[in-house]
Each structure stands twice: as structure tokens, then as C-alpha cells.
Amino acid sequence: MIEIKDLHKSFNEEIILNGIDAEFIAGKTNMIIGSSGSGKSVFLKNMLGLFKPDAGEIIYDGERLNEMDEDRQKELREQMGMLFQHSALFDSMTVEENVMFPLRMFTKMRRKERQERANDILERVNLINLNKKKPSEISGGQQKRVALARAVVNRPKFLFCDEPNSGLDPKTATIIDNLIQELTHESNMTTVIISHDMNSVLEIGETIIFLKDGKIAWKGNNKQIFKTDNESVTDFVYSSELFRKVRIAQNKGL
Known part of the structure; x- marks a missing residue:
């Protein structure tokens, strides 16, 4: 609250x-x-x-x-998780890397654990088989879902x-x-x-x-x-x- x-x-x-x-x-x-x-x-x-x-x-x-x-x-x-107006994804990173970014910044998870968490939340927002694509290779709606996945992957309050x-x-x-x-x-x-x-x-x-x-x-x-x-x-x-x-x-x- x-x-x-x-x-x-x-x-x-x-x-x-x-x-x-x-x-x-x-x-x-x-x-x-x-x-x-x-x-x-x-x-x-x-x-x-x-x-x-x-x-x-x-x-x-x-x-x-x-x-x-x-x-x-x-x-x-x-x-805190933040979903930005224009998604604000990193163009040089893949979808998976974008979602893992907060975990890399704020946790001590190993890479395999970060990948598993990222895959879980990508599945939750109905994105599968896009892990290795870059933001420029997916639609605007898909980019927004990736941004949402990134915002909640760290299980924010x-x-x-x-x-x-x-x-x-x-x-x-x-x-x-x-x-x-x-x-x-x-x-x-x-x-x-x-x-x-x-x-x-x-x-x-x-x-x-x-x-x-x-x-x-x-x-x-x-x-x-x-x-x-x-x-x-x-x-x-x-x-x-x-x-x-x-x-x-x-x-x-x-």
C-alpha cells in the first residue's frame, strides 16, 4: 500500500x-x-x-x-517494477536478456536461474519462442508484453x-x-x-x-x-x- x-x-x-x-x-x-x-x-x-x-x-x-x-x-x-510508456527495451539485447536485466542488476541469481525465471514470466505473458529475437524483430504489442515481463520478473511489491x-x-x-x-x-x-x-x-x-x-x-x-x-x-x-x-x-x- x-x-x-x-x-x-x-x-x-x-x-x-x-x-x-x-x-x-x-x-x-x-x-x-x-x-x-x-x-x-x-x-x-x-x-x-x-x-x-x-x-x-x-x-x-x-x-x-x-x-x-x-x-x-x-x-x-x-x-519496484516500472512499465514505461514506450517500453524502453534495450535494442542491443535479446528479449530474454531484456527480461533478465533486473535479475542481473538486483539479485545474485546464477545465469541458469535468471533464464528459468525469465522464461517463466515470458510464458505468463503469452510470449514463447521469442527469447533470442531482438526488440526490432517483434511487434509493438509484443514489445509491450516483454516490457511488462521485465517489470514484474523481480516479483516487485x-x-x-x-x-x-x-x-x-x-x-x-x-x-x-x-x-x-x-x-x-x-x-x-x-x-x-x-x-x-x-x-x-x-x-x-x-x-x-x-x-x-x-x-x-x-x-x-x-x-x-x-x-x-x-x-x-x-x-x-x-x-x-x-x-x-x-x-x-x-x-x-x-
């Missing part, structure tokens, strides 16, 4: 985060949504320790990030996903969504997903916070988001073609 208490962050006197309070629950897909410039990426970077908040607390399973010494912060980073469906077709995006949710439930990870994809919100938004102007303007889940009368949320949600169709169907009583 990750707790956020009264988080503030500014750059050059421009307020980006303005008193955020939130909880991200273990075993659930926790989503952060909002328009561009709402503070989503800065929020994520504060949680990852890449930015230092001006005020407020970030608490991992009861431990305050700002009170951790360097060694404890290193241990915490080793418990905390998984962060930055726009995991960026650039994917709807069918492939749904596959990635479902894999993230299944792995989250199976491993009881605390998963935090930044997304603008309303299909993802509909599919796996078990908890959702909506950011606007650096504040949380709404909290709920993928069932409640249809029912809110918060104008900022409805304007954002129903700007999606899918959700416009849902609203029309609701108005017709279908």
Missing part, C-alpha cells in the same frame, strides 16, 4: 501538485487519470523518488520515504505503469490491461497506472483518482465514474468516443 498525505510540488513558483491525499491499495489496479498538464507525471515521479516533494509525505507500507536512509531507499527501488497502452491498437491494449490486472491480483502488488485511455478505465479501473490543476477533483471506480455529476470528470470522460456512445445508450435507456 502507498499512502500520500498533503503532497505539494512546484517548479519556478508554478504549482504542479497542490495538497494531494490518496491511497493506492495492494492487489488492485489503481489508476491516475486527468488531462495533459494536470500533474500526473510529476505525481508519479514524486512517488518514485525522482522528485523531492516541497511538502507532504509518501508512505510505503508504513515507511515514510523522506525518512529512509540511502540503503533503505535502494532496497525500496529494488521492490510495487508496479508503476506510465501510459501502458500508448500506441497500441484497442485489441492489444485490452490484452495488456488484462495482463496487468491479473498479475496484480496474483501477486498482490500495489499497482499504480497513469492513463488517458478511457477503455482502460472501463476495463480495469478498480480505484481511480482524477487530477485537475494539481488537485484530486474526484475519486471512485470504473462503475462510479459513469454516475458522477462532477462536471470536470464528465467532460474528460465523455470526450472519448467510446464513452460518448455509452452516454447515448444510457440516455436511450439501453
Whole structure:
């Protein structure tokens, strides 16, 4: 579980985060949504320790990030998995080598053990017989699954996903969504997903916070988001073609 208490962050006197309070629950897909410039990426970077908040607390399973010494912060980073927006695979490495990379960096496993773990997780994300291929030799959807395998191969307690469906077709995006949710439930990870994809919100938004102007303007889940009368949320949600169709169907009583 990750707790956020009264988080503030500014750059050059421009307020980006303005008193955020939130909880991200273990075993659930926790989503952060909002328009561009709402503070989503800065929020994520504060949680990852890449930015230092001006005020407020970030608490991992009861431990305050700002009170951790360097060694404890290193241990915490080793418990994190990160799925990047553009996969960020190493072009010079094979699929197998990419997935083994965190194991080589953060564990003392022998190569055979690393290969076995990598093969297990590649099978789990429905990728077989691609071990020796380079990222350039596989599709974008397959690259994203390799990146997801790499993010969870070290069995992290905390998984962060930055726009995991960026650039994917709807069918492939749904596959990635479902894999993230299944792995989250199976491993009881605390998963935090930044997304603008309303299909993802509909599919796996078990908890959702909506950011606007650096504040949380709404909290709920993928069932409640249809029912809110918060104008900022409805304007954002129903700007999606899918959700416009849902609203029309609701108005017709279908």
C-alpha cells in the first residue's frame, strides 16, 4: 500500500501538485487519470523518488520515504517494477536478456536461474519462442508484453505503469490491461497506472483518482465514474468516443 498525505510540488513558483491525499491499495489496479498538464507525471515521479516533494509525505507500507536512509531507499527501488510508456527495451539485447536485466542488476541469481525465471514470466505473458529475437524483430504489442515481463520478473511489491497502452491498437491494449490486472491480483502488488485511455478505465479501473490543476477533483471506480455529476470528470470522460456512445445508450435507456 502507498499512502500520500498533503503532497505539494512546484517548479519556478508554478504549482504542479497542490495538497494531494490518496491511497493506492495492494492487489488492485489503481489508476491516475486527468488531462495533459494536470500533474500526473510529476505525481508519479514524486512517488518514485525522482522528485523531492516541497511538502507532504509518501508512505510505503508504513515507511515514510523522506525518512529512509540511502540503503533503505535502494532496497525500496529494488521492490519496484516500472512499465514505461514506450517500453524502453534495450535494442542491443535479446528479449530474454531484456527480461533478465533486473535479475542481473538486483539479485545474485546464477545465469541458469535468471533464464528459468525469465522464461517463466515470458510464458505468463503469452510470449514463447521469442527469447533470442531482438526488440526490432517483434511487434509493438509484443514489445509491450516483454516490457511488462521485465517489470514484474523481480516479483516487485510495487508496479508503476506510465501510459501502458500508448500506441497500441484497442485489441492489444485490452490484452495488456488484462495482463496487468491479473498479475496484480496474483501477486498482490500495489499497482499504480497513469492513463488517458478511457477503455482502460472501463476495463480495469478498480480505484481511480482524477487530477485537475494539481488537485484530486474526484475519486471512485470504473462503475462510479459513469454516475458522477462532477462536471470536470464528465467532460474528460465523455470526450472519448467510446464513452460518448455509452452516454447515448444510457440516455436511450439501453
